[in-house]
Amino acid sequence: MIRLILARVLQSIAVLFFVAAITFMLVHLAPGDPFTAAVDNPELSTAVRDRWRTAYGLDKPLPVQFVKYVASVARGDFGWSLSKHMPVSEVIAGAMPRTLTLMGSALILGFGLGALIGRVQVAHRGSVTDKSISGLSLLFYSMPDFWLALIVLLAFAYWIPILPAGGAADPLHEYFTRYGRFTDTLKHMVLPVSTLGLVLAATVARFHRSALIEALPSDFVRTARAKGLHERTVLRRHAERNALFPLISLLGLALPALFTGAVFVEKIFGWPGMGLVIVNAIGSRDYPLVMGTVIIASVLVAVGNLATDLLYMAADPRVRVA
Amino acid sequence: MLEIAVAPVTWARHTSSASRRKALLAGGLLALLVLLGLLAPLFAPYNPFAQPDILAGADGPSLSHPFGTDLFNRDILSRVIFGSRISLSVALLATLLSVTLGTAYGAISGYAGGVVDTVMMRLLDAFLAIPRLLLVLAIVAVWRTLPVSGLILVLGLTGWFMLSRIVRGQVLALKERDFVMSAEALGATKFRILWRHLLPNLVSPILVAAALGIGQVIALEAGLSYLGIGVQQPAASWGSIIRDGTERIGTLWWISVFPGLALVLTVMCFNILAEYTRERFAGQTDA
Numbered sequence: 250m251i252r253l254i255l256a257r258v259l260q261s262i263a264v265l266f267f268v269a270a271i272t273f274m275l276v277h278l279a280p281g282d283p284f285t286a287a288v289d290n291p292e293l294s295t296a297v298r299d300r301w302r303t304a305y306g307l308d309k310p311l312p313v314q315f316v317k318y319v320a321s322v323a324r325g326d327f328g329w330s331l332s333k334h335m336p337v338s339e340v341i342a343g344a345m346p347r348t349l350t351l352m353g354s355a356l357i358l359g360f361g362l363g364a365l366i367g368r369v370q371v372a373h374r375g376s377v378t379d380k381s382i383s384g385l386s387l388l389f390y391s392m393p394d395f396w397l398a399l400i401v402l403l404a405f406a407y408w409i410p411i412l413p414a415g416g417a418a419d420p421l422h423e424y425f426t427r428y429g430r431f432t433d434t435l436k437h438m439v440l441p442v443s444t445l446g447l448v449l450a451a452t453v454a455r456f457h458r459s460a461l462i463e464a465l466p467s468d469f470v471r472t473a474r475a476k477g478l479h480e481r482t483v484l485r486r487h488a489e490r491n492a493l494f495p496l497i498s499l500l501g502l503a504l505p506a507l508f509t510g511a512v513f514v515e516k517i518f519g520w521p522g523m524g525l526v527i528v529n530a531i532g533s534r535d536y537p538l539v540m541g542t543v544i545i546a547s548v549l550v551a552v553g554n555l556a557t558d559l560l561y562m563a564a565d566p567r568v569r570v571a
Numbered sequence: 572m573l574e575i576a577v578a579p580v581t582w583a584r585h586t587s588s589a590s591r592r593k594a595l596l597a598g599g600l601l602a603l604l605v606l607l608g609l610l611a612p613l614f615a616p617y618n619p620f621a622q623p624d625i626l627a628g629a630d631g632p633s634l635s636h637p638f639g640t641d642l643f644n645r646d647i648l649s650r651v652i653f654g655s656r657i658s659l660s661v662a663l664l665a666t667l668l669s670v671t672l673g674t675a676y677g678a679i680s681g682y683a684g685g686v687v688d689t690v691m692m693r694l695l696d697a698f699l700a701i702p703r704l705l706l707v708l709a710i711v712a713v714w715r716t717l718p719v720s721g722l723i724l725v726l727g728l729t730g731w732f733m734l735s736r737i738v739r740g741q742v743l744a745l746k747e748r749d750f751v752m753s754a755e756a757l758g759a760t761k762f763r764i765l766w767r768h769l770l771p772n773l774v775s776p777i778l779v780a781a782a783l784g785i786g787q788v789i790a791l792e793a794g795l796s797y798l799g800i801g802v803q804q805p806a807a808s809w810g811s812i813i814r815d816g817t818e819r820i821g822t823l824w825w826i827s828v829f830p831g832l833a834l835v836l837t838v839m840c841f842n843i844l845a846e847y848t849r850e851r852f853a854g855q856t857d858a
Contacts, residue, residue, distance in 0.1 A: 260696070267697030275709050391839035393790040395797050396813065396831040399820055403828075407821035414821075509704040513794055517817070527705065528798060531712040543709050547700045554700070 250562075257558055261551045268547040269322060272540050273315050322544065328537035332530065337541035340526060345545070347417060348515070348522035351441055352507050358446030359503070363453025364496065370454070371461040372484060382454070389451035395513035398444045402517060405440060413437050415519035441518045445510045449503060456499050460492040467491070494565055501557035504550050594847035597840035604837060608655040615649035620805060629823045639825035641815050650812050651830050657808040658834070661723050662788040668727025670734060670781050674773065677738030678765055682746055692739070698732045704791065711800045722801060726788050734780040738773055745772055775852030782845035786838040793834055809834045 302308045306317060321328070327337035366386065370379045389397070406414035413419070419433050464470060465488060473487040474480075508524075515524035523542055530538035607614050617623075622643045632639045638647035680691040698706075706729050711717055717725065745751060746769070754764050793810030795801030797817070802808040809830040816826025 260693075263693055264696045264700050267694055268700055271697060271701065271706075272709060275706075276713055278713070387839060387842060388835070391786065391842050392835050393793055393831075393838075395794050396827075396834065399813070399817060399827055399831070403820050403824050407824075505699075505702040508702045512704055513797070516798065527708060531708055531800070534712065536713070539709055539712050543701060543705045546702055546705055547697075550702065551700045 253562070254559065257555060261555050264551055265544075265548060266319070268551075269319055269544055270315070272543045273318055276536050276540055277311055277314070327541035327544070330530075330535055330538040330541075332533040332535040332538065337537050340538060341523065341541055341545050344521060344523045344526045347520060348508075348511055348524060351438070351445065351514070351520060351522060352504075352511055354438065354442045355445035355449060355507060355510075356500075356503070358442060359449025359507075360453055360496070360500070362446065363450040364457050366450065366454040367457030367461060368484065368489065370458045371465075371488075372481065374462065383458075386451040386454045389447055390455060392448060393513075394444060394448055394510035395517060397448060398441070398514050398517040401440050401444055412439055415517075417520055437520075441514045441520050444514050445507060448510060449507060452503065452506075453496070453499065457492060457496060460495040461488050464488040464491045494561065497557060497561050497564060500560075501554045504553040508546055508550065590847055590850060593843055597843035597847075601837070601840045601844075604655060604840075605659065607652055608659055611653050611656060615646075615652045617646035617649040619645060619649040619653040619807065621645065629826065632825055638829040639823075641812075641826050642823070647812065647826060647829055650807055651809065651833050654807045654809045654812055654830060655833065655837075657719065657802055657806060658789055658792065658810070659837075661719065661726065661792050661802075661808065662785045664723045665726035665730060665788045665792075666781055666784045668723070669730035669784060670777060671731075672727070673731030673734030673780070674738050674770070674777055676731065677735030678742050678769060678773070680735070681739035681742030682761065682765055682769065684743075688739075692736075695732055695736060698729075699736075703729050704794070707791070707795065708800075711795070716800070716803055719802060719806065722792065722795070726792060730784055730788060734777070734784070737776050737780065741773055741776060742769055745769055775848065778848045779845050779852075782841050782848060786841035786845070789834065789838055789841075 299308070306314060309317075318328075325338055327341070329335075330337045330340050333340050366382060370382050373379050402414060405412045413436055417434070417437050419425070419437075422430060422433055425433055461484070469491070470483060470488055473483045478487075511522065512524035512527065514520065515522045516528050519525070523546065527539065527542040527546075529535075530542060622645055624644050627640075627644050629642050629644070630636060630640045636646050636648065638651060640646055641650070676691065676695075680688045680695075683691075707725055710725050710729075714721065751764060751768055754768050759768075789809075792801055792808060793813065796808050796810030797814045799814060802811050804811070812830040813827045813834075816823050816828075820827055
């Protein structure tokens, strides 16, 4: 068991090494470097540019630069952000909690609501309710996050102006009472979290519905029914427990998609998290910040996947034995 | 061997007439959309670039402009019809590329096995760990603006990871089967076995992945164009038309809402087709 976990952790580290290599290559495959493009002052002589290249180590061969980069990343040093004028790690550390709050709340909403919807559908399978919910979940499943974000923004910030249109807090947030600050934060979270959560809930509902229906013809469900148990009990205590495993694997799969969604949602609602950081970093061609955010986002996904696998092991004794 | 012989492939068995009707409707709608895009100059009421009265700016939906006009007084309906050309062709070509890559990578990895398989799969894990949008953003960031062909390339090159994992799994299961062993015993080359014996058995997961992939790419391209780094002016995809309206979404809502509806409808049709294909082929792969 411990060896299995250890092997899995080592595997995650290997994956992250590859991620660093891929990101590094992507950025360095491009023509030019920060001192051919970003410093566009024609007065700047080649000698000056070359001196800066030497100062930043850009004159060394790529493999040497890569080893240096990986070594400093391993120490938590992602370099200096050219646009924010502070260490990349500080920029990311400031933004990450907000993104995690957004994604965490969306995960809870998405999985809670989605599993509930799936269960209701299976309890009434084949009925008009089931079919109309299926149609609705297909609609949300097909909706790009950024467009849904625009629509909820339009609906609840402009047409029915009950919620703030953007940002993470009111300009006067600091002067509110403790209760006022709490409700203010909550109000600013409603639209971004529901956008992400609704799209996720649609995916979860579709997935959970088919997993439950797949579990229904199995022997343990027949046994439970033969014991004379109520259909609701059969569904919730017998079928759903076994349909939990696909749901756990979906958790790992959902993370990259959720992060992608967060990028758009943060951009639209002006939520100052990692998504907004990366969009702005790309706008200002801040390569160290781009590389740092890509790597940290991948770390998040890898850690999430690792946690999912461990959760799976904890929940399913069959995996532990194998 | 015997089991294969007595288990005939009956596609219809797994699909209800209702889901067949739905798939037919989705397919019909998509065919209509492609036709509309191909014959755009015939169907579009206006020239999508014409700015008849630039001082009038953006007008809401009316009889003469059902979807309204944008800030430059261009007709949104015509722009959406012409935009379908770029949105759909980018998605189709990118998906074609990623399906080819994903199938080849997965089939080679699964059939080769051993160290080759392990290395190829760990590399794939890394690609899967980077959220696709970030991968695309990182590429686009360093190349400044991309032409449409570059966009297709980037979207195609980042879309094959999941499919190749599925294909590998199928190949692992298939290569132990009797028909592959008999082909090997007859001295068929590795390429022939992959091409003639394994590939035909992979058609269903590939079709499902292709349909889902097209839907994803349409949405992703729209997202990139919305961020301003996809399709560049004056060309317009649905995503870039949506972008035109985001600055003043509160007042000029029609600029972003109508192209978005076209987008959602299209993605939905592809998802319905994917679902239908999966149902129809269910039970065939594990026969």
